[in-house]
Amino acid sequence: MAQQTNEAQDESLQRNPQSNVMRRFLASHQSSLPILFLAVFVGLLAGLLCTFFDIAIDWVITQRNEWSKAHGEMSLLTIVAVVVSSALLSAFGFLLVKKVAPEAAGSGIPEIEGALDGLRPVRWWRVIPAKFFGGIGAIGAGLVLGREGPSVQMGSSVGRMITDVFRLNDDESRHTLVASGAAAGLAAAFNAPLAGIMFVVEEMRPQFRYNLISIKSVMIAAIVATITYRYFQGQGAMIPLPAHADVPLEALGLFLILGLMFGGFGVLFNRMVVWSMDGFERLHRHKTKRFIGIGAALGAMFGVMIIFLPRLTGAGESLITDAVGGSFTLSMLLLLFVARTVTTLACFCSGAPGGVFAPMLALGTLFGTCFGAVCMLVFPDFDITIGMFAVAGMGALFAATVRAPITGILLVIELTHNYELILPLLITSLGATMTAQAMGGKPLYSQLLQRTLSKQKAAVSTENENTPT
Template structure:
């Protein structure tokens, strides 16, 4: 009889992973990161859809807008939003907002990734605030949760070298965005382009990012289908004589993007002065926002939520020019309020809606000025989606790929290139900085101020991760 003790499976795995200099082990772990991040982000998407669609169905079965439905929706939205704000304030302040600046800071070894707190807080908190009807996107939470999954695996398998930890966190970020938008190319390019100051590019890291994005997309499509997330009608080729109009639209968006970024910072500072980092005030603001957007869900639904449903309506010409202007201004205000409040949620989807509304209006005005030119407002709507993203985030290629993968409008690549390039160049010329870089610098400055020696002793916090 063999009396030799058998090695435990977990020890075998750890022994394999301990050779993390071997690219095969890093690529294997990036696959696992992609699968877990894909499952987590797809579940996040499904639960939010269930909550939003369930509320809409209930209102219809109760006969539409009435005193009863308004009261129930307002109360539930206030509770959901307050719940999300409370989780952030009490357990993981770094989960406020999109969380993308936190991941960029982590890739630069400037920020910790407390995945054991961030993942549940971002998941349930994001469901609360987005489900309450606030103007927030799902992509920010997905990116932060995906990157946190990457860090979780490095802790579980005790990967201690910076290169391996960095690669898996970046892979998780790409997987999160890919699963959020069903857009693997955009997820990959987001890490390579937008996170270029932090991302350590080499053959292993880029392969790991690609594998994680692919795995997350396969998971998403297996559960949610393979169709375009924002199906739009195909457009004919844009006349070459009209390309100057797309360049002009991009130049305008460059200024709009810089103004938008500054307004985000101003709004955040205003909310901080309002709640003064006090839990009661912070949660109270969340409840008030939830109640307000609960009312708007029934009376002004176009001003609530991510705004993705507005994109096909705009492209199909369902809004007059005056309505487009009103919607753009109103949603600009609601986007700034919700994102600036510190609620857990992203801003990608709301920005895409804003870009579409502005682009559609520009297209309708251009059609009026040049009636003989073979252009449609929908062409400019699609170009506007990528242009505002490029001007604010300063990632034109990511914006182009994101729009193409979301809409399957491959015919508009050339106008998208011209518009996003014009927007990016204008934003750079006028001195604007990328949104997430500004938010990261703002967060680091506050962190530095908070870490100054205090005259009174502070109780040490238990921020150590659970031992694997």
């Protein structure tokens, strides 16, 4: 009887091969299907949230620019209005961080890494509004901050929110969807799905639990978030740059030298980040009025610079295209590099809700362009352009500081659509990473997470000492 039943099933499967494929698929994915379906929702919600975050920031900046043009860009009324509005926007962002979600300060990526390791909580109900509206305020005020940090933290918070809504209590599912949200956030922030996936796999490798279910979920969330972003914002490159020809083989050694230089600067930059954060903490002493006052002062200062020194404000996307286009002299490139290093540290380390990826890409472009200009003078026979070194510099500084070279390479390629520069990007990023490692430097977000955990431990110890027995 059993033999007849099996023969009947085999005959049915032979008649309907599509059903056979579907049954095998369902059988092999039965345990993971709910998580994979939820990853779709994570990607969709994170994509919508990050896309509207991007649109809102652009709206604030556009409204300010149009108002300034309508009332005279250098008139006293315009100067006062821009300075006051920037101060208020920045103070609002700092207020939300201090009063609503202190963990929303900075990029938020160390918080997500800590959450994936089970060391930090994900309070999505307060992080999402604080990061969304606070990020709009701080970035809209003209501070040198990127949108990717808030997007990653909001995306991860969406992942945790989904686990709470659907009451998923197992740790593996929560971990997978939080990681999927991080990938979706970065993918939507930069319109870069591959970079979003690799960011979780490579940069968060100490925390990410790699298995077939988790990597599928990360890929699904990043794909859905990117499609969502492109539906509203289009499919073009976020930083459109001219296409470059292949780099001559005899010039590849120059890119290795550039990478070695970036490796040293990356270690120094990470140390300056920690020093600057400690300095800001000594300044505001965790007091609300002082903290918000610093935010207002930064906003007012950058409001003045929006009028008189606009190149030193914002994340720097337009600065990248201008530098590659040859708009600056060699001395101006060096001056901008030093000045924007200072403004990047001041904004990112102050506790403002914003990221540092985009400002670092601008710094890498400036120094890479400067190095390329020197190489063109020293080696006039080489068929090279400053744009080649500018693109390579973008990936090199990212690799040296974040210590995720593959993510940096993919991010630069997806941002600029310069696929021909993969080889120089690989060489420069590898040189930067090896130099930073040889100098004893640690990845930026690992340092920041350890700093947060150390302060958390110290606070708990102090509280225990002060508690009467």
